[in-house]
Amino acid sequence: MSTTAPARLPRTVLRLHRTALIVWSAFVAGLIGWLVWLNEITVDAVRAAEAECSRALWGCVDIIEHLDYSGPTGYIGTLTCYGFLAVAAFTGGALIGRELESGTARLAWTQGVTPARWLAAKLIVPALVLTAGCAALVLAFRRGWAANRDLMGDHWAFADVFVARGPATVAYALCALAVGTLTALLLRRALPALAVSVATMGLLNVVLERCRARLWPAETRTAPKPFELPDDAWRLEWGRTGTGHYATYHPASHFWPLHLVETGIVLAVAALATAAAFAVLRRRTA
Amino acid sequence: MTDPAIEATALGKRFGRRGAWALRDCSLRLPAGRVCAVVGPNGAGKSTLLALAAGLLAPTEGTVAVLGTDPASARPRVGFVDQGKPLYPQLTVAETLRMGADLNPGRWDADTAGRVVAGGDLDPGKRIRSLSGGQRTRVALALALGKRPELLLLDEPMADLDPLARHELMGVLMGQAAGHGTTIVMSSHVVAELEDSCDHLLLIGGGRVRLAGEIDDLLAAHTRVTAPARTDLAPHEVVESRTTGRQLSALIRPAGPLPGDWRTGAPSLEELVLSYLRNPEAPALAPAPAHDTTEAAA
Numbered sequence: 001m002s003t004t005a006p007a008r009l010p011r012t013v014l015r016l017h018r019t020a021l022i023v024w025s026a027f028v029a030g031l032i033g034w035l036v037w038l039n040e041i042t043v044d045a046v047r048a049a050e051a052e053c054s055r056a057l058w059g060c061v062d063i064i065e066h067l068d069y070s071g072p073t074g075y076i077g078t079l080t081c082y083g084f085l086a087v088a089a090f091t092g093g094a095l096i097g098r099e100l101e102s103g104t105a106r107l108a109w110t111q112g113v114t115p116a117r118w119l120a121a122k123l124i125v126p127a128l129v130l131t132a133g134c135a136a137l138v139l140a141f142r143r144g145w146a147a148n149r150d151l152m153g154d155h156w157a158f159a160d161v162f163v164a165r166g167p168a169t170v171a172y173a174l175c176a177l178a179v180g181t182l183t184a185l186l187l188r189r190a191l192p193a194l195a196v197s198v199a200t201m202g203l204l205n206v207v208l209e210r211c212r213a214r215l216w217p218a219e220t221r222t223a224p225k226p227f228e229l230p231d232d233a234w235r236l237e238w239g240r241t242g243t244g245h246y247a248t249y250h251p252a253s254h255f256w257p258l259h260l261v262e263t264g265i266v267l268a269v270a271a272l273a274t275a276a277a278f279a280v281l282r283r284r285t286a
Numbered sequence: 287m288t289d290p291a292i293e294a295t296a297l298g299k300r301f302g303r304r305g306a307w308a309l310r311d312c313s314l315r316l317p318a319g320r321v322c323a324v325v326g327p328n329g330a331g332k333s334t335l336l337a338l339a340a341g342l343l344a345p346t347e348g349t350v351a352v353l354g355t356d357p358a359s360a361r362p363r364v365g366f367v368d369q370g371k372p373l374y375p376q377l378t379v380a381e382t383l384r385m386g387a388d389l390n391p392g393r394w395d396a397d398t399a400g401r402v403v404a405g406g407d408l409d410p411g412k413r414i415r416s417l418s419g420g421q422r423t424r425v426a427l428a429l430a431l432g433k434r435p436e437l438l439l440l441d442e443p444m445a446d447l448d449p450l451a452r453h454e455l456m457g458v459l460m461g462q463a464a465g466h467g468t469t470i471v472m473s474s475h476v477v478a479e480l481e482d483s484c485d486h487l488l489l490i491g492g493g494r495v496r497l498a499g500e501i502d503d504l505l506a507a508h509t510r511v512t513a514p515a516r517t518d519l520a521p522h523e524v525v526e527s528r529t530t531g532r533q534l535s536a537l538i539r540p541a542g543p544l545p546g547d548w549r550t551g552a553p554s555l556e557e558l559v560l561s562y563l564r565n566p567e568a569p570a571l572a573p574a575p576a577h578d579t580t581e582a583a584a
Contacts, residue, residue, distance in 0.1 A: 008388035008389075008391070009388070009389065011388055012385050012388050012389060015377070015381060015384075015385070016374055016376070016377070018376075019376070102370075102372050103368050103370050103372030104372045104373065104374055106337075106340075106342050106366075106368055106372060107368065107372050107373065107374075107426075107429075108389065109340075109341070109342055109361075110340050110341075110342065110361070110364065110365070110366035110368075110430075111385075111386065111389035111390055111429075111433065112361065112362040112389050112390040112391065112393060112433065113361075113389055114358065114361065283344065284343070284344060285341060285342055285343065285344060285358075286338070286341035286342070286343065286344050286345075286356065286357040286358045
């Protein structure tokens with residue numbers, strides 16, 4: 001008897017969460033499509049309007065830019081960054097929580113697969129889908145964000161822009177998956193697991209956001225006279241000392257070290273939560 | 287000698303660190319090939335025992351062996367139908383069966399599963415969420431039978447079936463037991479529905495085994511007696527006794543020959559079970575594991 005034939009667990013997971021897969025694909029495709037539209041169609045109209053305005057006596061430029069171009073680009077960054085909250089809600093509520101609450105997890109565990117393999121499939125399949133989707137979003141956002149800097153009023157150190165421009169987006173999504181799984185396994189009810197996972201991920205994000213500037217040593221400049229920092233510097237502290245002026249700041253080149261340290265921390269939390277989830281499952285079932 | 291279907295030694299399960307014991311000090315040995323009824327009042331620990339055997343719960347103390355190995359290793363050979371018949375509501379009947387095929391590679395018997403579903407006139411394209419309770423039971427049983435289990439654990443399987451479907455599905459189960467030697471363990475609190483189909487009984491109360499053995503042996507071990515009031519029933523073990531007027535009627539386990547002036551009768555299974563349920567203090571009759579060394583004829 002070919003009991004060694006592998007169970008087609010990934011296919012089952014995809015079939016069970018078809019709707020979520022469709023919604024996620026539409027989300028990713030929609031945001032990327034919106035970015036393309038902004039940078040292929042809208043931007044020309046904005047530039048034309050800008051040319052029109054510059055002939056007028058007073059400027060109307062900033063408002064048009066904001067409404068039509070930089071505003072939507074900012075929204076896309078916000079959605080890309082905070083998408084992990086939806087991932088936490090989905091994982092805690094639907095992916096794992098509902099299964100444990102309604103007993104369908106027990107149905108799966110009494111088929112030919114062990115609970116650990118079931119959980120592994122429940123994590124790996126969404127992890128791959130999330131990684132692919134987030135990677136596409138990040139690449140698109142990076143291009144869109146950099147394409148017309150003169151029309152944008154934001155800064156690389158803005159909370160959402162900072163996350164959305166690199167792998168931290170993927171890390172947050174994976175961490176939300178792991179944290180949602182762990183809370184669902186601990187609480188075993190969908191709605192509380194949903195609430196707690198979203199709250200936990202929100203808290204983790206707020207804490208890291210507050211510590212963000214300290215994740216890499218900042219630079220300090222002192223001078224006897226007042227001075228200006230470059231526009232792309234992230235100014236942290238400034239003022240006068242007895243002998244002159246000082247400013248602590250992160251130059252634009254600190255984006256990657258800061259970003260990667262934060263990504264590493266988030267991934268470490270994800271790994272811990274995953275290990276804890278498997279430990280909880282192993283303790284509970286035979 | 288084949289392995290027993292279930293063998294538990296001092297098995298106990300407590301939910302939470304300070305929770306009450308759902309099952310305590312439970313030792314039993316269920317030979318393979320039997321159809322075993324697990325009866326007991328609500329909250330007696332029936333579902334806990336079945337979930338432990340299915341490997342869904344880890345025991346707090348003691349051990350349970352299933353088909354000669356631990357429940358985790360026996361998983362592919364054990365079918366389980368949960369009390370609430372959980373199924374994925376978003377799948378159709380056909381997709382549910384396809385999931386059974388996907389998750390039980392090398393064992394899945396599509397014909398059997400399809401036949402059980404077809405018996406209920408179910409549209410395979412219908413979503414599970416739109417099915418009635420009885421129809422869901424049918425799909426859950428199809429999923430459990432499709433994996434061709436050597437041991438089938440059913441928690442209150444017939445509770446929401448109409449009499450016709452109950453009769454038909456009971457027939458399917460008995461056919462499975464007779465045709466493939468499948469051991470079936472089913473819990474119920476309707477004793478009458480078990481009497482014809484089961485040959486082994488496990489009565490659980492208060493988280494402990496109160497009565498275990500072949501139904502015929504258990505019935506033979508007990509006698510219903512009627513004697514004058516105030517008769518001393520010792521040395522026989524008294525399960526239940528009641529005095530009405532000048533008469534004492536009791537259910538006892540005779541320890542030797544009974545006096546000639548007692549009127550005696552054989553109890554029915556229902557009487558036996560009810561007597562034990564009404565009297566939680568009655569001495570348990572759970573034979574030592576050595577009791578059941580005879581092999582099933584099948």
